[in-house]
Amino acid sequence: MSNVSGASNSSSHVRGRGRTYVFGVPKRCWCGEDIVAKNSHSDANPCRRYVRCGYAYAKKLENDNHVFKWVDEALLDEVEKMKQQIGMLEKNVMVELEKKMVMEVEKELCEKVEDVKSLMQARMNKMLIGIVLGCMIMIGIVKLVG
Numbered sequence: 001m002s003n004v005s006g007a008s009n010s011s012s013h014v015r016g017r018g019r020t021y022v023f024g025v026p027k028r029c030w031c032g033e034d035i036v037a038k039n040s041h042s043d044a045n046p047c048r049r050y051v052r053c054g055y056a057y058a059k060k061l062e063n064d065n066h067v068f069k070w071v072d073e074a075l076l077d078e079v080e081k082m083k084q085q086i087g088m089l090e091k092n093v094m095v096e097l098e099k100k101m102v103m104e105v106e107k108e109l110c111e112k113v114e115d116v117k118s119l120m121q122a123r124m125n126k127m128l129i130g131i132v133l134g135c136m137i138m139i140g141i142v143k144l145v146g
């Protein structure tokens with residue numbers, strides 16, 4: 001079954017674009033046909049599961065560019081994709097956490113600054129009261145002595 005090297009045969013579905021790599025488990029072939037899942041019976045890959053373009057499978061096409069993929073490889077792809085997604089999620093969570101922490105620290109700092117301000121204010125007031133009281137006592141003593 002190798003009529004590929006022959007002169008231009010007019011099989012309309014084989015175009016010169018090569019088999020495009022589909023990530024993960026393909027849902028549909030580029031030609032619009034549904035994907036079928038089958039078990040391989042070849043000597044090289046006995047009972048290995050694969051997915052194939054329904055059209056190409058029905059016509060028993062070979063050396064075509066319709067979807068063909070080993071299911072275990074497709075599943076590996078899916079696992080890789082999931083790993084990447086989890087990695088992204090982890091990254092996002094970390095970024096969010098960092099943002100939150102920065103915000104919290106900023107908030108805390110603001111509160112601390114306010115605390116220090118009011119503390120200083122209270123101390124200043126106490127000092128002022130002390131000074132005023134001291135002055136009054138001094139004046140009183142001076143008056144008493146004088």
Ligand SMILES: [Zn+2]
Nearest residue numbers: 029031053066
């Ligand atoms: Zn197809």
